[in-house]
Amino acid sequence: MYTGKTEQPCCLCDDPDAPVRVDLPPRAIPEMKYGGAIAWRDVVGEVSIHFCESDWAVVRDLVLETGMSPLPRCNVARASFDLREDFEAMLDRTRDEPDQSPVESRMRERSDRVRAEYGGDSLHTERDLVEATVVNWVLDGDAGT
Numbered sequence: 001m002y003t004g005k006t007e008q009p010c011c012l013c014d015d016p017d018a019p020v021r022v023d024l025p026p027r028a029i030p031e032m033k034y035g036g037a038i039a040w041r042d043v044v045g046e047v048s049i050h051f052c053e054s055d056w057a058v059v060r061d062l063v064l065e066t067g068m069s070p071l072p073r074c075n076v077a078r079a080s081f082d083l084r085e086d087f088e089a090m091l092d093r094t095r096d097e098p099d100q101s102p103v104e105s106r107m108r109e110r111s112d113r114v115r116a117e118y119g120g121d122s123l124h125t126e127r128d129l130v131e132a133t134v135v136n137w138v139l140d141g142d143a144g145t
């Protein structure tokens, strides 16, 4: 079964009106609610989660002020990502798993830049800063406490 990337509702409350999107590396999946069931190493590209306006305000405070990850409360069923086809993944399993490091180093570079430049003359938004903060937590294996 091929799981195409689709627009998803708010990962916290299932509101279909979820205008704020945050992109994360596949490594974020096991930290999400029900994420243990997903073979995150078979995910191709980035994982996107979406928030409605009111939940986004809470998430922003949680990340930037409290320093906690929202991921344990985000339902992985409402995330969007591409899984390799089951058959292909099965054939590959005896060979090597897809290498997540290109997407991870690209995201690390981007998030480091956002965090370094934020607040200066850059055009980074608060959303960019929240995303960058969570990406770094995930890649450091230190997503909240």
Ligand SMILES: [Zn+2]
Binding pocket: 010, 011, 012, 013, 014, 015, 051, 052, 053, 054, 055
């Ligand atoms: Zn919501």
